[in-house]
Amino acid sequence: MLIVANWKAYVETMEKAKRLLSVAKRLSMAGHHEIVIAPSAPHLGYLAGGNRTSVEFAAQDVSQTLGGAATGEVTAGLLADLGVSYVIVGHSERRAAGETDAIVLEKTRHALAHGLIPILCIGERERDAEAAYITHLRTQLSSVLSVLSQKERMRMVIAYEPIWAIGKSAAESITSADLTEMVLYIRKILGEFLPGKGNLKVRILYGGSVESANARTLAASSGIDGFLIGHASVDAASFGAIAKAVS
Ligand code: PEP
Numbered sequence: 001m002l003i004v005a006n007w008k009a010y011v012e013t014m015e016k017a018k019r020l021l022s023v024a025k026r027l028s029m030a031g032h033h034e035i036v037i038a039p040s041a042p043h044l045g046y047l048a049g050g051n052r053t054s055v056e057f058a059a060q061d062v063s064q065t066l067g068g069a070a071t072g073e074v075t076a077g078l079l080a081d082l083g084v085s086y087v088i089v090g091h092s093e094r095r096a097a098g099e100t101d102a103i104v105l106e107k108t109r110h111a112l113a114h115g116l117i118p119i120l121c122i123g124e125r126e127r128d129a130e131a132a133y134i135t136h137l138r139t140q141l142s143s144v145l146s147v148l149s150q151k152e153r154m155r156m157v158i159a160y161e162p163i164w165a166i167g168k169s170a171a172e173s174i175t176s177a178d179l180t181e182m183v184l185y186i187r188k189i190l191g192e193f194l195p196g197k198g199n200l201k202v203r204i205l206y207g208g209s210v211e212s213a214n215a216r217t218l219a220a221s222s223g224i225d226g227f228l229i230g231h232a233s234v235d236a237a238s239f240g241a242i243a244k245a246v247s
Contacts, residue, residue: 001219001246002157002203002226004036004058004119005233006088017043021055023236028054032247036086041074048082058086058119061094062107076114087111090121092163101143108144112152119205119228120144123161138189145193153194154201159228160186165208167231173209176217183223212241219246
């Protein structure tokens with residue numbers, strides 16, 4: 001399983017960041033999963049620099065610009081130079097701040113051009129009776145995949161994160177049956193862009209209130225390749241319990 005910890009802006013001190021990282025290192029040394037930590041930009045700079053452990057790092061976002069006069073931006077080049085492996089693009093919290101599919105595409109392309117692996121977040125705001133959410137997911141995926149080369153498509157990680165399930169509790173998260181259906185649908189779209197076995201190289205993660213109480217059930221038969229975890233990833237005990245639950 002690929003387990004990505006999205007610390008968002010939850011971790012406010014370096015002391016806590018270091019503590020959480022040492023838990024992640026222990027889990028990663030246990031060897032069951034690929035553990036990726038996505039700290040805030042300042043903590044990423046501190047923790048990822050000179051990283052020699054099996055824990056990998058992700059940026060929570062990347063700039064649309066490539067450099068130059070762009071105050072406050074963190075470019076793909078800077079992240080690559082730091083040794084960061086992954087970049088989350090199109091997270092719903094960034095989309096809510098105005099990020100369009102076109103911007104997500106640009107960020108994805110910058111990440112790929114610098115050797116970073118994009119974790120492309122897609123997900124519907126609500127499950128409407130007319131199933132418009134299905135079309136919404138197709139649009140979010142196609143707007144990026146249609147522009148990439150076959151080789152670039154195979155480097156993508158897709159994180160299915162229904163917005164209605166984010167930041168709640170395990171009891172309010174997606175059901176295993178619904179997740180299985182959504183993973184099948186996402187795989188079908190991936191198959192259109194990567195026919196044959198190529199699409200199997202693309203990992204599909206689930207994110208949205210994954211906690212120790214639902215991790216095992218969600219992972220069991222849904223076809224997902226891992227999780228993107230928000231609030232439960234900044235609680236050392238919960239994060240450890242999730243990793244153990246899906247071992
Ligand atoms: C997220 O926002 O990426 C996420 C998965 O959050 P949470 O686990 O808190 O629902």
